[in-house]
Amino acid sequence: MANNEKNTALHEAVCHGNVQVVKILMKQDPDYSYSPNNFGKTPLYMAVEGRYSEMVIELLENCTSVSYEGPKGKTALHAAAMHFYFGGITTYDCARQISGLQLRKLDKAAFQKLLEKKEGLIQKTDYYGWTPIHYAAYHDQYQQIRVLLEIDQTASNIADKDRKMTALHLAAGQGHARTRMEFQDLKNLLKNPLARSLIDEGDANGNTPLHVLAAIHRKEFFKIKVRYDTGGNYGAVNNKNVSVIDVLIYGSCELKEDVRNLSRDNGRGQYSDGIICKRALLP
Structure with a gap:
């Protein structure tokens, strides 16, 4: 019944x-x-x-x-x-x-x-x-x-239906109080050969996980030696002809804003705070 x-x-x-x-x-x-x-x-x-x-x-x-x-x-x-x-x-x-x-x-x-x-x-x-x-x-x-x-x-x-993002895109876009610990986890994840092969996979805008990582965590990028652990293509360009190297050297306000917009986009998907999750810092 x-x-x-x-x-x-x-x-x-x-x-x-x-x-x-x-x-x-x-x-x-x-x-x-x-x-x-x-x-x-x-x-x-x-x-x-x-x-x-x-x-x-x-x-x-x-x-x-x-x-x-x-x-x-x-x-x-x-x-x-x-x-x-x-x-x-x-x-x-x-x-x-x-x-x-x-x-x-x-x-x-x-x-x-x-x-x-x-x-x-x-x-x-x-x-x-x-x-x-x-x-x-x-x-x-x-x-x-x-x-x-x-x-x-x-x-x-x-990849998801809407933005063609793999799980690695999502992992690269996280930002919160435990950033250093999570980056270590991300590096360990990239030791998996198949996960590492996705490092050059572009989403609907052509951004690879490294584009997302560089845009959101530019300062930490080299501190934790992500560059040497992933073996990714840093010359890969997105749909706007911006490479990962461009973002790391010159920064990219436009790309950073594009990525941040994903955290505010509530018109698609299942989260009101978007696909890329920018959590508030917690004690």
Whole structure:
């Protein structure tokens, strides 16, 4: 039975974090495939989004035909790429703590169980063409990126529908309080041969990840020796005939403004603060 929101008893149990009820329901009817509710969410998606590790494992192990759908074409793995805890604290989590919201930390077991059962979701795109790796990059979840690439390297080749950006473009465009640490993570990510091969991939405006990185983080670019670690083409030009070298030597107010505009563009995509995320500095 479903209520007016198309929530079954299992949806409601997940929504309220009641693991014991979830276990009881799984024993009663493990073969039932639970459809999305009015918000496009299945119980598995809701469990992942709510950061309920034990519940995620319970659903994956005991529901024989568990559905993974989420809103706007997302899957449970999209949600996992955003919300799972890997031992470090993200800026998003800092904001949750500052605002007094409960920070629920998740272990790796649920993430790995999801990959074990639903490995094919790595290349699944949502309505905007974003893969789970896009979301991990946007939310500076670099450890998730590495885990996903270890399983399926080709997923990093996928560009979004609107701006033709790969996950590496998003990783290069992050800016927040942990800049130095995140750049180290980015350098480690670029040790992956396939990720490194995307360093010269242009978006809809012809900007490569190095264009984005140089425009947003020009001062830090050489301090952290990105140039020598990536092997990218610094002579590559965008659609306006501006190369990465031009940006590094002379700066590019126009390109910087173009990139910053991506953080203010709320007419497309799923974020009100745009594709390139410029977070406020947090203590």
